[in-house]
Amino acid sequence: MDNGASSYHRFLEGDESGLEELVEMYNDNLIFFLNGYVNNITVAEDLAAETFFEIMVHKNHFKEIFSFKTWLFKVGRNNAIDYLRKQSRTRLTPIEDVKNELLDKCNLEDIILKDERKRRIHNALHMINTDYQDAIYLVYFEDMSYDEAAVVLKKNTKQIKNLTYRAKQALKAVLEKEDFFDERF
The missing domain is CATH 1.10.10.10 (Winged helix-like DNA-binding domain superfamily/Winged helix DNA-binding domain)
Incomplete structure (x- = not known):
């Protein structure tokens, strides 16, 4: 069992520190991965938080066929795709938001x-x-x-x-x- 799976199992048994460990281990990488889909670091952060919320709510969906990380990234990818589908229906974006998104993306890339x-x-x-x-x-x-x-x-x-x-x-x-x-x- 990988570290993510053991932490997740601890969380399922009631140990809140298991979820904290998962967020520490995977949050940044998940955000960076999701940003590749949505091209907006703020939205990617929200999608990552939504992904962690989803694994808290739907506790019995994790099957140990693959690693916990694989499952987490799959859930995150599905959330990003759902977000993009919803956004394709509404395309209006204020110019100020575009500027902020570009600045956020540049800052993230400079750090990473x-x-x-x-x-x-x-x-x-x-x-x-x-x-x-x-x-x-x-x-x-x-x-x-x-x-x-x-x-x-x-x-x-x-x-x-x-x-x-x-x-x-x-x-x-x-x-x-x-x-x-x-x-x-």
Whole structure:
């Protein structure tokens, strides 16, 4: 049983510190992952909080087929997709909100991506297909297995392997185009 699952089981048994540990372990990474969907750090924070609330309310939905982290990210992704569906019906955004969103996003990226190499790779990630972005993020940044990433993205393992391969090729092409190539890709 992974740390997340043991903390969650403690929470289910009435130990509130188990939930606190889960939030400490996964909140920042979940926010960053969700921000990739909604492109708004404030909304991503709200969606992460909603995700933690949802796992508190729907306690019996966690099945230990995959890790707790995989399940948490899947719930978060579903919340982000639901949010985007609702937002697609209403598209009006005041210009001040757009400015604030851009400032929030820049501040988050400056904190997370401190050196130039990480910034270039991060920028290159935004230039490739979103399915590629998700696969790369989950497998390489969140250290999920192909099987776990497949659950989160609702794909099979072979598709995730193909997506990560193609994503690496696409990243390599973008980085070569910018005269920045890392042999790891």
